[in-house]
Amino acid sequence: MKPSAKPTNLPFLGLACAVGVSTIYYNQPLLLEMGQSYHAHPGETGFVAVATQIGYAVGLLCFVPLGDVLERRALMVRMYGAVAVALLLVGLAPSLFWLIAFSVIAGALASVTHIVLPIAPDLVEDNQRGRAIGIVMTGLLLGILLARTFAGWVSRIHGWRLVFLIAAAVNLAFVPLLWKVMPKLPPKQPLTYGEAMSSLWTLWRTQPLLRESCVLGALVFASFSCFWTTLAFLLDSHYGLGPGVAGTFGVVGAAGALTASIAGRFADKHGPRWVLTLGGAVLAASYLFLWGEEKANVSLGLHLAALAVGVIVLDVGAQMMQVANQTRIFGLVPSARSRLNTVYMTVYFSGAAAGSALSTVAWVHWKWNGVCGLALTLIALAGLRHATGRRGERAPGAQTETVLHA
Numbered sequence: 001m002k003p004s005a006k007p008t009n010l011p012f013l014g015l016a017c018a019v020g021v022s023t024i025y026y027n028q029p030l031l032l033e034m035g036q037s038y039h040a041h042p043g044e045t046g047f048v049a050v051a052t053q054i055g056y057a058v059g060l061l062c063f064v065p066l067g068d069v070l071e072r073r074a075l076m077v078r079m080y081g082a083v084a085v086a087l088l089l090v091g092l093a094p095s096l097f098w099l100i101a102f103s104v105i106a107g108a109l110a111s112v113t114h115i116v117l118p119i120a121p122d123l124v125e126d127n128q129r130g131r132a133i134g135i136v137m138t139g140l141l142l143g144i145l146l147a148r149t150f151a152g153w154v155s156r157i158h159g160w161r162l163v164f165l166i167a168a169a170v171n172l173a174f175v176p177l178l179w180k181v182m183p184k185l186p187p188k189q190p191l192t193y194g195e196a197m198s199s200l201w202t203l204w205r206t207q208p209l210l211r212e213s214c215v216l217g218a219l220v221f222a223s224f225s226c227f228w229t230t231l232a233f234l235l236d237s238h239y240g241l242g243p244g245v246a247g248t249f250g251v252v253g254a255a256g257a258l259t260a261s262i263a264g265r266f267a268d269k270h271g272p273r274w275v276l277t278l279g280g281a282v283l284a285a286s287y288l289f290l291w292g293e294e295k296a297n298v299s300l301g302l303h304l305a306a307l308a309v310g311v312i313v314l315d316v317g318a319q320m321m322q323v324a325n326q327t328r329i330f331g332l333v334p335s336a337r338s339r340l341n342t343v344y345m346t347v348y349f350s351g352a353a354a355g356s357a358l359s360t361v362a363w364v365h366w367k368w369n370g371v372c373g374l375a376l377t378l379i380a381l382a383g384l385r386h387a388t389g390r391r392g393e394r395a396p397g398a399q400t401e402t403v404l405h406a
Contacts, residue, residue, distance in 0.1 A: 009123055010132060012181050013116055014139020016076070019174050020113035021140050022147035023083055023106050024052045026167060029152040029232050029246035030160040037160070038096040042233055046360035049229050051100045053353035055107025060114055060346040065196040067115040067338030072185035077175050079112035084171035091164030113140065114345050118337035119185060121330045127268065130327040134264020137323050141260055145250040145315065148228070152247015160243075188335045196339060204343055207332055212389045213325045214344050216276070218351025219382035220283065224318045225355035226375040227290070227311075230363045237367070239300060252308045256315025263323040275324035276386055283317030284379045286310055291372035 035045040086106035093099035235241040290310040362370035
């Protein structure tokens with residue numbers, strides 16, 4: 001039986017995801033400013049973004065399984081409060097070393113986003129799972145993109161530190177709101193943390209579709225991170241533009257994020273593999289366009305307009321693939337959705353961290369040509385994995401529950 005839900009629950013879950021996930025993206029348009037504060041070059045400050053994503057991957061592995069063990073409303077309240085403290089520490093970091101260290105902690109705690117996300121399919125019937133995930137993913141994706149916009153423009157008021165101080169206040173204010181709006185959400189079955197953790201390997205070992213989705217998702221998000229990690233470097237070196245403009249591209253990308261709900265409906269109607277195929281083609285086309293656009297001999301205005309088009313197409317492709325992947329993994333073992341999401345998102349954000357690190361190296365050595373070449377290579381590998389993947393997918397809920405314990 002599905003838990004009773006108010007009509008506002010799904011949009012509110014989207015808001016919760018937006019607030020949580022924003023934490024790991026504030027730093028991307030601010031890397032140049034951070035480098036100036038600590039007298040560091042882009043090759044060093046780029047690892048602030050990497051550290052945040054590594055922390056997020058660690059948090060996904062260690063904290064998200066608690067969603068199948070503890071009452072989730074109380075767990076989310078505690079974690080959002082902890083995120084506020086971590087963001088305060090980031091904003092007050094006295095050196096690049098401490099900025100990186102606190103970024104790891106903030107990233108780990110921001111994994112609360114993926115305690116929130118698996119609640120969505122619990123609130124609807126299985127034939128509406130894609131729609132529910134699409135609604136909540138829209139909020140999550142808007143958080144990812146608008147965090148960059150917020151950070152880019154707020155930093156112009158009083159530097160990059162103000163961004164994190166305001167973000168800390170927002171997370172703290174969200175705590176009582178979460179407690180008031182969300183119902184109690186007890187675990188579906190009695191399970192210890194040790195049992196939940198040990199069952200992660202069982203899920204990985206027994207679910208080939210989960211493994212396929214993990215590899216595909218990691219490669220896609222690595223390619224997506226290539227663009228956003230190096231965008232501020234591109235705008236500064238080619239056009240002399242600062243973090244405010246870099247952040248503004250988050251607003252542009254938000255138009256692409258709004259397709260998440262549509263992608264969810266397509267996944268319900270046509271199946272996730274159909275959406276994955278279309279999304280992969282769109283993603284590859286975006287990087288081919290972005291690569292060619294940078295070489296065009298046109299005015300600054302046309303360059304920026306073309307870059308905006310490329311960002312929209314990039315986000316449409318990436319979000320289609322993410323929604324389709326999560327739609328199919330949440331249908332595997334309904335009572336283990338937090339743990340399925342743990343396995344998937346840990347691998348997924350490990351891919352993001354790798355993409356950020358590799359794109360920073362590619363930028364230092366080969367500039368935009370290297371970044372686009374790297375991204376297209378990652379997309380080609382994702383396409384190969386998709387082409388060799390499973391054609392027939394199990395119906396939602398068809399998997400037995402024997403994998404819950406190792």
